Amino acid sequence: MTDTKDQSKAQKKAEKQTKQAKQTTVPVVGGKKTDDIIGITVKKSENFSQWYQEVVLKAELIEYYTEISGFFIMRPATMYIWNTIRKWFQERIEAMGVEETSFPMFLSQKSLEKEKAHVEGFAPELAWVTKAGEKDLDVPVAVRPTSEAVMYPYYAKWIRSHRDLPFRLNQWNSVVRWEAKQTTPFLRAREFLWQEGHTAHLTEEQAAKEVLEILELYAGIYEQLLAVPVVRGRKTEAEKFAGGYYTTTVEGYIPSNGRGIQGATSHCLGQNFSKMFDITVEDPNEKGKHLYVWQNSWGLSTRVIGVMVMIHGDDKGLVLPPRIAKIQSILIPVGLTAKMTAEEKEAHLKKLDEILDILKKAGVRAESDLRDGYTPAWKFNDWELKGVPLRIEFGPKDAAKDVVSYARRDTGEKGTIPIAELTTKVPEMLETIQQDMYNRAEKAFREHRLQITNWDEVVPALDAKNLVIIPHCLVPECEEQIKEMTKGRSDESPDTPEGQKAPSMGMKSLCIPFEQPEGIVKGETKCLNPQCSRFAEAWCMFGRSY
Incomplete structure (x- = not known):
């Protein structure tokens, strides 16, 4: 009975969102038709959230799936963009020797238990299948939130010798993460399309080389196809992929609200997963000795389309590169x-x-x-x-x-x-x-990436819709402290229009940019957090983010 009630609630919520985005109209200048054109009814600068929802719906990129809340239908205009990205990326990874595969969408409790540290982050979002018809399953199965646990038992079976390396597979699929937060088309959905590459290498150096090659392809998708500038960098320990060795990322910027947004990530998993799943090869230099392989995983999702819409769209609607x-x-x-x-x-x-x-x-x-x-x-x-x-x-x-x-x-x-x-x-x-579209977006990003060495300037910079680059110790506890210290703004009037309100969340680290400004002296320059006594390790880009 509860399930039926929840489903009914979810359906009503999805129907309401669709109705709100559709119901307002804008008259046509000089039109002879009696009906009006469905147009964008809010200004991007005044109500960014509502503007975005209207654009993706009315430009026929998505439709709300009213049966179940949090799911969206990708319409042909969206699929054309996604398939253009797919073709561009696929050609380039094939040239690198990456092959295409397709694994089942379900994973077992047993596989999940093997990689507890990694799955812990996904646990609240796992969708479980517990019945087949009227019969309860003996062992419930989860719908994949990502595919490490599905794929790696077979990597252990297939990779036998160092001659099998590098072993490179990629799949284009959808994954399910049962988001509890409010969903937004492209940016946060309970099911989304993506590609996920999973590779194995003999050495750390070989894995590291591929991580950066893939990251550069992701940057190419944003910059060359979508006319969206990105900053390339490495995630801090607090923000890296759970269970991984390190994570590299391309980070974007949304001028309308001053938020950063993660564009795509390329992870070096180190030997963590090969030890969990016993993926080994014989050492080519020492007979009888076995080595754990070095692994990478990398992914890009349909989020890219949402980023493009938010950056280039205007009060008339979508603007496509x-x-x-x-x-x-x-x-x-x-x-x-x-x-x-x-x-x-x-x-x-x-x-x-x-x-x-x-x-x-x-x-x-x-x-x-x-x-x-x-x-x-x-x-x-x-x-x-x-x-x-x-x-x-x-x-x-x-x-x-x-x-x-x-x-x-x-x-x-x-x-x-x-x-x-x-x-x-x-x-x-x-x-x-x-x-020109790229140049305008790049100028906006450059002008709103501020290098700051005075803590008192940080919150005003965030409130003025900037990201900040600050000297930081890179310690997770310090990051958490900074997030708390930069929350909210007490002087904001309740009458401030929606689009002009500052985001209430604190800032978090987006990445340690590969291009590091000068000015940090190791052992001398202090972390910018006034409550931290440690020395700064690097310039780190922080911001309010999606």
Whole structure:
């Protein structure tokens, strides 16, 4: 009975979220249709959370799965982006010798007990299957939150000799983590898509080399495909992967609320898991002696899409970088009036088709919008909401001059392009848009990464939506203390608008950047925490974060 009540509650909550995001509308300027376009009803700067929920829903990236709270349907626009990322990454890891695999989604209690230290962090989020039909299972099975416990017993079976190394497998799958916190599309869901690579090596040096190679590929996904800048670094001991040796990470920044966000992680597991699962090979230099292998694991999830939306989106909706946009350019006929004859309209649309053909032959992913019953203004709003990078308009006045008119989604810049130059100008403009989007995001990140050596400046910097880079001792207890010391803000008025409120959580370490500023003298420079008496070990990037 309780289960039914809980399910009903969850369903109502999901339905309410969907309704809130959908129900408000924005009128179309110059529209002849009686219904209004579904538009974004809040400003990004005033209510960032609501803005984000509206954009991902109305731009048709996701739909709320109303059957069970915390789950989301990935719509075709999302899957196109994810598959573009997948193809790019897959090509590069295959060149490294990584092979694709697919393991079952369930794991046993026995496997979980083997890696207690690692699983402890996931324990509250494990989803258990206890029945098959009406019959209770003799041994309950868990749905994987990650696959170490599923895969590594078989690594122990398959890896017999040092000649089997490096042993590299990757799988693209979904995992379930039954989040108790409020879920958010892409950023925090109870099920999400990801890839997880699991590799084994003979030496620490070989494992370390791969960790950084994969991290650089993750940075490439953000910077080259999504136009999102990241900081490469290493997690502190307090923030590293549970049970691992060390964790490297790419960290992003959301300007709208000043929060950091973990982009993707590449872990060196050391020999911890090979000892748990007895994954050994004979020492090639000493007969009869066995060595535990060195292992890595690395993962990237659909969270990347949420990060991209939050950074590039605006008050009109989604703004897509051209390299991952399913439609890079939308072609819209304009100026077709009732005074035109059927023959004139037909001739104009034929020319439009020719322009579309020119764009496609130039390698541009282009489509034309010939929907009846919608004004050009309605169509402009619709495609702006969906983030198409470049709009091309073609009317009788353009035809008379042998040009097309264009509007960039990222800047709103407008102009004309001679039809004879479309094959070169449009691809060039798409690359310019891609680079400009990255440059703007990179400038914002750089300007909001502050190097601080005075503790009194830390909280004001956080409240001004910055991340901070400070001298730190890297001791977990000190990190916890810093988190408590930087919580909340007592001077905030209850009347402050939602989007202008400072986050109440304290700051935590995001990473120890690989690019270290100068200024720390070992054995002299103190940790910035005024309650810590230790010396600083490195510059560490801290911030309020997701």
